[in-house]
Amino acid sequence: ILNIDYKTSHKRITLPGLINISAFVPHIAEQNSNDFAQVTKASLAAGFTTINVLPIGSTESLQDARTIAIAHSNGKCNAHCDYSLSVAVTESNSLQLTKVVPDAASSFIPFTNLQGATIPKMATISTHFSTWPLLSPIVTDAKGTDLASVLLLANLYDRAVHVTSVSTKEDIVLIALSKEKGLKVTCDVAVYALFLNTNEIQNSEDLLPTPADQVALWEHLDVIDCFTVGTLPYRLAQALNKNNSASTGIEDTIPLLTNAINEGKLTLDDIQKRLYTNPQKIFDIPEQPDTYVEVEIDRKVVIAQKEENWSPFIGKTLVGAVSRVVLRGDTVFLDGGLFSSGNNGKDISTLTHVIAKTPAVKESLSVKE
Amino acid sequence: ILNIDYKTSHKRITLPGLINISAFVPHIAEQNSNDFAQVTKASLAAGFTTINVLPIGSTESLQDARTIAIAHSNGKCNAHCDYSLSVAVTESNSLQLTKVVPDAASSFIPFTNLQGATIPKMATISTHFSTWPLLSPIVTDAKGTDLASVLLLANLYDRAVHVTSVSTKEDIVLIALSKEKGLKVTCDVAVYALFLNTNEIQNSEDLLPTPADQVALWEHLDVIDCFTVGTLPYRLAQALNKNNSASTGIEDTIPLLTNAINEGKLTLDDIQKRLYTNPQKIFDIPEQPDTYVEVEIDRKVVIAQKEENWSPFIGKTLVGAVSRVVLRGDTVFLDGGLFSSGNNGKDISTLTHVIAKTPAVKESLSVKE
Ligand SMILES: [Zn+2]
Ligand SMILES: [Zn+2]
Ligand SMILES: [Zn+2]
Ligand SMILES: [Zn+2]
Ligand SMILES: [Zn+2]
Ligand SMILES: [Zn+2]
Ligand SMILES: [Zn+2]
Ligand SMILES: [Zn+2]
Numbered sequence: 001i002l003n004i005d006y007k008t009s010h011k012r013i014t015l016p017g018l019i020n021i022s023a024f025v026p027h028i029a030e031q032n033s034n035d036f037a038q039v040t041k042a043s044l045a046a047g048f049t050t051i052n053v054l055p056i057g058s059t060e061s062l063q064d065a066r067t068i069a070i071a072h073s074n075g076k077c078n079a080h081c082d083y084s085l086s087v088a089v090t091e092s093n094s095l096q097l098t099k100v101v102p103d104a105a106s107s108f109i110p111f112t113n114l115q116g117a118t119i120p121k122m123a124t125i126s127t128h129f130s131t132w133p134l135l136s137p138i139v140t141d142a143k144g145t146d147l148a149s150v151l152l153l154a155n156l157y158d159r160a161v162h163v164t165s166v167s168t169k170e171d172i173v174l175i176a177l178s179k180e181k182g183l184k185v186t187c188d189v190a191v192y193a194l195f196l197n198t199n200e201i202q203n204s205e206d207l208l209p210t211p212a213d214q215v216a217l218w219e220h221l222d223v224i225d226c227f228t229v230g231t232l233p234y235r236l237a238q239a240l241n242k243n244n245s246a247s248t249g250i251e252d253t254i255p256l257l258t259n260a261i262n263e264g265k266l267t268l269d270d271i272q273k274r275l276y277t278n279p280q281k282i283f284d285i286p287e288q289p290d291t292y293v294e295v296e297i298d299r300k301v302v303i304a305q306k307e308e309n310w311s312p313f314i315g316k317t318l319v320g321a322v323s324r325v326v327l328r329g330d331t332v333f334l335d336g337g338l339f340s341s342g343n344n345g346k347d348i349s350t351l352t353h354v355i356a357k358t359p360a361v362k363e364s365l366s367v368k369e
Numbered sequence: 370i371l372n373i374d375y376k377t378s379h380k381r382i383t384l385p386g387l388i389n390i391s392a393f394v395p396h397i398a399e400q401n402s403n404d405f406a407q408v409t410k411a412s413l414a415a416g417f418t419t420i421n422v423l424p425i426g427s428t429e430s431l432q433d434a435r436t437i438a439i440a441h442s443n444g445k446c447n448a449h450c451d452y453s454l455s456v457a458v459t460e461s462n463s464l465q466l467t468k469v470v471p472d473a474a475s476s477f478i479p480f481t482n483l484q485g486a487t488i489p490k491m492a493t494i495s496t497h498f499s500t501w502p503l504l505s506p507i508v509t510d511a512k513g514t515d516l517a518s519v520l521l522l523a524n525l526y527d528r529a530v531h532v533t534s535v536s537t538k539e540d541i542v543l544i545a546l547s548k549e550k551g552l553k554v555t556c557d558v559a560v561y562a563l564f565l566n567t568n569e570i571q572n573s574e575d576l577l578p579t580p581a582d583q584v585a586l587w588e589h590l591d592v593i594d595c596f597t598v599g600t601l602p603y604r605l606a607q608a609l610n611k612n613n614s615a616s617t618g619i620e621d622t623i624p625l626l627t628n629a630i631n632e633g634k635l636t637l638d639d640i641q642k643r644l645y646t647n648p649q650k651i652f653d654i655p656e657q658p659d660t661y662v663e664v665e666i667d668r669k670v671v672i673a674q675k676e677e678n679w680s681p682f683i684g685k686t687l688v689g690a691v692s693r694v695v696l697r698g699d700t701v702f703l704d705g706g707l708f709s710s711g712n713n714g715k716d717i718s719t720l721t722h723v724i725a726k727t728p729a730v731k732e733s734l735s736v737k738e
Contacts, residue, residue, distance in 0.1 A: 121539070144491065151521050152520050152547075156550050170492055173495075178525060
């Protein structure tokens with residue numbers, strides 16, 4: 001997996017096309033929004049060839065046929081990488097959710113940053129666990145007591161649940177205990193939460209982990225199934241009144257993680273597992289043929305000030321950078337230049353439906369797993 | 370079990386000495402309070418020969434060695450029936466709780482009506498589940514999401530938990546599901562909650578079940594392990610600005626339940642299970658030799674206005690009444706007259722300690738069970 005690039009004297013390694021299972025598209029349900037293009041473009045350049053789009057945007061959410069149709073139409077012919085949509089479970093839409101099964105690859109039980117959604121009650125979550133197709137993942141951003149209650153219900157209904165954006169000691173310990181006990185739970189941590197804490201950034205109390213929380217996250221690295229971008233970079237910039245956009249924080253991902261390899265905190269395998277192997281498995285993401293990412297893991301990069309995106313790492317030198325991205329045989333990114341036509345990204349939400357719509361196949365597959 | 374009382378022409382049945390596992394003693398931690406005498410006296414006359422005292426009083430709670438010592442001293446030589454004490458788990462006392470193990474028969478995780486206690490966080494509850502002696506029960510009044518998180522933690526630590534005063538459809542359904550799934554959970558419902566709802570009593574929204582909740586309680590009768598008096602009669606009187614005292618509501622218990630037999634809603638076995646068999650088993654309550662209660666199940670009683678205690682059933686005719694209570698061979702109550710010396714009630718908290726203090730016995734006992 002490790003190749004020495006003699007020409008440039010940089011160590012170059014090859015990874016599969018990376019997967020961001022919590023991609024934030026701010027204007028997700030706004031007609032003619034360009035956010036889809038912007039997020040998928042930044043994702044591709046950062047090594048992500050597939051993203052799962054969170055259903056909660058900055059001012060609206062995907063929670064019914066209408067909003068999902070807008071998101072699909074925004075994504076159509078306008079995506080640089082593959083993507084799937086998710087639908088938010090709310091107190092008011094739970095009975096209509098079966099109608100949108102064919103249009104969403106997963107469902108999301110939201111507890112924070114609700115944009116027009118309402119926190120679902122326990123009875124609603126129960127109904128959801130018992131009616132949402134078995135092969136379609138259920139994701140939640142529940143924390144604390146809410147997380148505990150979602151985990152209990154998942155257990156009672158024998159359903160798997162994925163917890164996104166874990167950021168406290170309490171939550172990662174609860175997930176660790178639940179995994180030990182055999183509960184079907186997986187989780188991700190936003191990359192920013194691994195490298196920034198409330199001591200380092202003023203007024204970030206509701207967003208970043210405390211130093212103690214952050215220590216607990218690193219101590220429970222084996223419990224963390226995936227790394228994600230999440231909403232954290234966007235919301236942090238917003239909270240600090242800095243410039244943000246649909247692409248905020250995406251390109252910092254690989255430099256931050258490879259820099260941690262350089263510091264002895266992570267291995268290459270840690271990264272590949274959490275940005276490809278586990279996301280692929282948990283979300284049943286179809287393989288992309290002839291798709292890979294080359295990373296120069298010893299190249300020093302200085303995070304630069306950009307017009308539309310603030311980064312808390314501006315001016316900082318990190319070690320490691322994406323040098324090439326190949327999607328289905330085509331080099332779409334090379335040494336800083338993007339060569340993507342902008343319409344090669346496929347909507348893969350549908351691929352999941354085909355399976356989920358066929359109960360016979362579903363049953364045998366879930367037995368096999 | 371059913372005897373015809375020819376002399377009076379009333380049908381008389383015999384029950385074991387009844388157990389109220391959630392007895393409310395308002396001034397539980399107030400020096401020289403007479404509440405202990407009053408509660409145990411009313412309990413005995415109502416057929417209860419054993420009570421578990423809730424650690425949360427009307428203005429204070431049992432949460433440390435000092436408050437527990439006061440309660441013990443108030444009970445000493447001052448109790449008409451047997452009793453055991455419980456200790457509240459709070460955010461601040463969890464590390465000191467092992468010290469009071471010898472003085473409390475059970476521990477209580479409080480979420481409502483906290484009187485000087487603080488709601489314990491999940492980490493505190495976790496610690497409690499992993500450190501509290503296995504043979505000593507853990508009780509909670511958690512509701513909704515809090516209940517779900519307590520149930521999850523109990524499951525993760527493989528501990529049994531008893532939920533007291535269940536009053537909503539959401540909670541009884543959650544407990545039903547948890548039992549089906551094999552979780553070690555038991556529960557009780559306050560007798561008042563079976564016969565009063567928010568439609569019948571104005572301004573009782575935070576205390577009584579709604580009619581729909583009440584229907585769900587009756588529909589899940591098989592899920593309800595115990596009936597209790599609980600804090601409901603006292604708090605209901607308080608909320609409605611009626612007279613209340615340490616004995617409020619206790620004597621209504623048997624008339625309400627036997628009246629439900631008369632109406633075809635309950636069987637005698639339903640009552641015996643929930644006021645004796647299950648409480649005895651769940652709380653490991655020592656058997657009282659030569660102790661029983663005679664109930665005339667066809668005698669009409671009109672609930673009378675009393676000086677210190679309001680009852681929502683004043684003026685109502687119910688069928689069934691306690692006619693005789695025999696405690697350890699002595700008739701202590703007969704046809705309305707109390708013949709109790711007032712110091713025959715034993716503190717049985719200690720009986721549990723003896724077992725809980727001996728790990729070897731504890732292990733073999735729990736295997737046996
Ligand atoms: Zn290079
Ligand atoms: Zn918008
Ligand atoms: Zn689609
Ligand atoms: Zn741990
Ligand atoms: Zn009689
Ligand atoms: Zn008091
Ligand atoms: Zn004692
Ligand atoms: Zn049910």
